[in-house]
Amino acid sequence: MKKAVVLLSGGLDSATVVAMVKDQGFNVYALSFSYGQRHSVELTAAKNIAQNLSAREHKTATLDLRIFGGSALTGDIEVPKDRAENDMAGDIPVTYVPARNTIFLSFALAYAETVGAKDIFIGVNALDYSGYPDCRPDYIAAFENMANLATKAGVTDVARIKIQTPLIDMTKAEIIQVGISLGVDYGKTISCYDPDTQGKACGHCDSCLLRKKGFAQANVADPTVYYRP
Amino acid sequence: MKKAVVLLSGGLDSATVVAMVKDQGFNVYALSFSYGQRHSVELTAAKNIAQNLSAREHKTATLDLRIFGGSALTGDIEVPKDRAENDMAGDIPVTYVPARNTIFLSFALAYAETVGAKDIFIGVNALDYSGYPDCRPDYIAAFENMANLATKAGVTDVARIKIQTPLIDMTKAEIIQVGISLGVDYGKTISCYDPDTQGKACGHCDSCLLRKKGFAQANVADPTVYYRP
Numbered sequence: 001m002k003k004a005v006v007l008l009s010g011g012l013d014s015a016t017v018v019a020m021v022k023d024q025g026f027n028v029y030a031l032s033f034s035y036g037q038r039h040s041v042e043l044t045a046a047k048n049i050a051q052n053l054s055a056r057e058h059k060t061a062t063l064d065l066r067i068f069g070g071s072a073l074t075g076d077i078e079v080p081k082d083r084a085e086n087d088m089a090g091d092i093p094v095t096y097v098p099a100r101n102t103i104f105l106s107f108a109l110a111y112a113e114t115v116g117a118k119d120i121f122i123g124v125n126a127l128d129y130s131g132y133p134d135c136r137p138d139y140i141a142a143f144e145n146m147a148n149l150a151t152k153a154g155v156t157d158v159a160r161i162k163i164q165t166p167l168i169d170m171t172k173a174e175i176i177q178v179g180i181s182l183g184v185d186y187g188k189t190i191s192c193y194d195p196d197t198q199g200k201a202c203g204h205c206d207s208c209l210l211r212k213k214g215f216a217q218a219n220v221a222d223p224t225v226y227y228r229p
Numbered sequence: 230m231k232k233a234v235v236l237l238s239g240g241l242d243s244a245t246v247v248a249m250v251k252d253q254g255f256n257v258y259a260l261s262f263s264y265g266q267r268h269s270v271e272l273t274a275a276k277n278i279a280q281n282l283s284a285r286e287h288k289t290a291t292l293d294l295r296i297f298g299g300s301a302l303t304g305d306i307e308v309p310k311d312r313a314e315n316d317m318a319g320d321i322p323v324t325y326v327p328a329r330n331t332i333f334l335s336f337a338l339a340y341a342e343t344v345g346a347k348d349i350f351i352g353v354n355a356l357d358y359s360g361y362p363d364c365r366p367d368y369i370a371a372f373e374n375m376a377n378l379a380t381k382a383g384v385t386d387v388a389r390i391k392i393q394t395p396l397i398d399m400t401k402a403e404i405i406q407v408g409i410s411l412g413v414d415y416g417k418t419i420s421c422y423d424p425d426t427q428g429k430a431c432g433h434c435d436s437c438l439l440r441k442k443g444f445a446q447a448n449v450a451d452p453t454v455y456y457r458p
Contacts, residue, residue: 068342098338098343102335103339110297113328139378149368150372151328
């Protein structure tokens with residue numbers, strides 16, 4: 001069986017990616033990060049998802065991005081609430097973590113190289129997160145090009161390393177519909193940037209607002225438990 | 230003053246880079262990694278070098294690359310000793326750590342973005358380490374291209390992020406000569422892949438052999454203390 005490394009945050013998007021990758025016949029090597037995020041309950045969610053969707057292996061890399069600061073997700077800046085979608089689509093938000101996807105993909109590359117996987121999956125989405133520079137297709141293509149020069153595999157193997165982004169052009173509603181058809185239990189996923197310690201969602205950060213709207217548009221009952229509905 | 234992020238391992242090469250970057254008029258933001266390496270005494274060396282060469286700031290990022298395994302520098306594989314230089318130049322050595330420079334440069338990119346630096350320096354060397362895929366100029370150029378798509382700075386600023394490799398075409402002897410002229414105290418640096426707990430060098434790993442030869446060819450007394458000369 002082919003092997004794939006899948007970045008798994010514990011959120012709705014990456015859980016769907018795991019299900020899609022399994023459905024394509026890959027053995028899944030899931031990778032999560034404990035990086036000093038506020039919303040570390042997502043790591044429990046990641047573990048449950050990896051188990052439920054029968055990932056072959058699940059590793060959590062510990063690294064502390066708080067040493068650099070500069071983001072609402074790792075620092076003291078407050079997570080913005082109840083923003084209009086126009087505002088989300090504009091400037092790069094304070095929840096942006098400098099170089100986060102580059103760091104995460106670099107670890108995925110190390111993991112892929114050690115297990116002999118050629119395919120790395122990341123659940124970035126150009127529609128919902130246009131404010132994050134490291135979610136754009138150009139960026140992903142540049143990372144892939146670099147990855148093939150960075151590694152033993154790039155030097156010695158014929159098969160290229162591929163960075164795959166199956167969600168890149170999908171709406172949140174489409175992602176949810178695909179996930180439901182593949183048996184994803186979204187009640188086990190956490191998307192909130194500011195959850196409470198039990199993993200209940202705030203219901204008002206950008207991520208919660210997009211998720212709520214996604215369930216509504218997909219016409220699927222929202223299984224999320226909110227602490228401030 | 231311009232700001233530069235400099236990757237500082239505590240070895241001879243990166244210490245020289247810090248001195249060169251200072252000499253070019255930059256404020257140095259030095260970055261080291263505690264990544265589960267055997268030779269963690271190099272972190273003490275890095276601290277001393279940053280202090281001696283008046284880095285503006287020095288951060289050490291903790292991340293555990295041992296979760297992936299696959300290298301003599303982080304795993305159970307033995308560090309090879311007394312290899313002929315022809316052997317070093319051939320295959321990718323077991324001391325290669327999968328995707329290590331990519332991971333290190335990704336962290337440097339996060340650091341650069343948070344302090345507002347446009348220049349990232351790394352002491353890779355194409356002559357001495359031709360066996361490492363992530364030390365080649367093509368790789369560095371690809372990383373730079375990706376970095377400018379990955380970050381806020383790449384999206385909003387006119388000045389491009391530059392990955393600078395001042396040592397790339399220098400021999401070890403030339404590096405030592407430049408460093409001596411800039412006042413680097415090489416007695417404070419540690420290059421050995423397999424040092425003892427006091428920081429004495431083995432004298433027989435690839436890195437020690439190249440370093441010894443460098444001092445000999447530069448006609449500079451070798452200040453390294455070896456536990457097995």
